[in-house]
Amino acid sequence: MCRWLAYCGTPILLDELLYKPKHSLIDQSLHSRLMSDQQTTNGDGFGIGWYTDPAVEELDPDETPAVFRGVEPAWSNRNLRDLAAHVRSSLFFAHIRAASPGTASQETNCHPFRCGKWLWMHNGEINGFTEVRRDLMLAVDPTLFPLIDGTTDTEVMFYLALTFGLVDDVPGAVERMIHLVEATAMKHGVAKPPLLMTLAVSDGFRIWAFRYATEGKPPSLFYSTDPVALQRLHPENDNLKLLSAETSLVVSEPLNDLSADWTEVKPNSYLIIENGQDQINPLTAKPA
Template sequence: MCRWIAYTGKPIFLDRLVTQPAHSLVKQSLDSKLNITASGKLLTTNGDGFGIGWYGSHDDPGLFKDDLPAWHDENLKHICHQVKSHTFFAHIRATTTGDIQRTNCHPFSYKNWLFQHNDHVTQFESIRRELQLDIEPSLFPELKGTTDSETFFLLALTYGLTERPKEALQRMVKRVLKALRNNDPTGALNLSCALSDGKTLYTLRFSYNEEAMTQFYSTHSHCFGDFEGPDEKMPSESTVVVSEPLDKASEKWTEIPNNTFTTVVKNNVTIEPFLDESEADSV
């Protein structure tokens, strides 16, 4: 179980989301309010590593990741204060799959793409080999860690993510569901993903056999929290998507429905159905 944020719009410094808000991502690493596990337990601490990914003057994104807790790394604070970006991701990790190591920290990247997510899949160790055999051989060397997250990303790339993001994610989810059911007919899959090519932000919220993990978006000028001064507003034509809001003012945030695929360009947010119920049940 993890927490993440994704921003796209007019360039801002990363610290305006990652460290400054009343319930910033770094503060969520110690005191998450909505990170509910499959058993219904509130997981308040996300201390198994962190990562940031951002787009600047190059097509490929910059990355900074470590297996330290986000609240423990002063470098993260300084980098976020200096780096300005029009599209960036940030992620804090609470692992259920994969060791605590840098290669397992999000976001993951491939060429100009970034991917991060909060997920749960039943008994990944039992289906990992089956899923990884489907990864395109030319992409297999990109597999550096041991998480289900990285496997899902490489499967989506195999299925055409760079050309058809929604269709590739649909194929990935169906493939995972097939493997899951073959191994455990009562198993669960839960995905809250963000991905970008540096121009468009996409998100997926999907669950099977358990309650979906939370996902919200906002274009509200004060969604960063209640700060003094007019310069702390979110710029116009910008959107932030989060696992949980960055303050306690929930009216500033719109919950993204379960089983949907969202496309964001600046402050234009398009939410569409992801999989028909019959498709998920018939895989």
């Protein structure tokens, strides 16, 4: 399974989180600690997405985020290292990929995915995706269908959520997407629990983070809305000392060994982060 992080708050250089912490996302690409399937490397590509306005509250509502993705392992991509040291953002996503069996390592399959102002990334899988893929894709709004470029379950989930009203109701759209996936898996007799996932979604102003499993334990997910936690990562770093109280971070696994700095997102719930405030709500499947 994959690893990811989502940041919002005081504009910082991306490498402050991608490279510099002890257990940074780049370190996790080689040495993940919390992978549920015991896989420790995520070498099937990477991606970053960021909003370029220096202040989230002044973001042009029509602005689209920038995206940079590649199929190489994140730890060896020199362009990613250089870009991360020069791009400063107040809201960004970063993702390192471990491809599901049978899914190609290609750029169009790397996260995050973008549609208009929206960013979407995922860790987990739709079990039996090859059996249910056709039915799920046929449920995508015909006007959105041509925008699907890759072959992943993640991208199909994104366009289903857009079909189900993501633009107006993010949690509701995700709950309706979950219901369709589970109902379609049941229809096709998929033996395993159909859905394991963590998701991150943003419109450039807020971050929604979801943790869900049809059965059993979903992939790990943690958050911190305390800038002091980030400052502890590198107490010598003057840039991190400037973080505002509105700074927040959501991660697949913590970036350091200080467990008190991180709060676990409970299974089958979702987190909304806006202006440094967090709100947790239950997450359930709901019919469209």
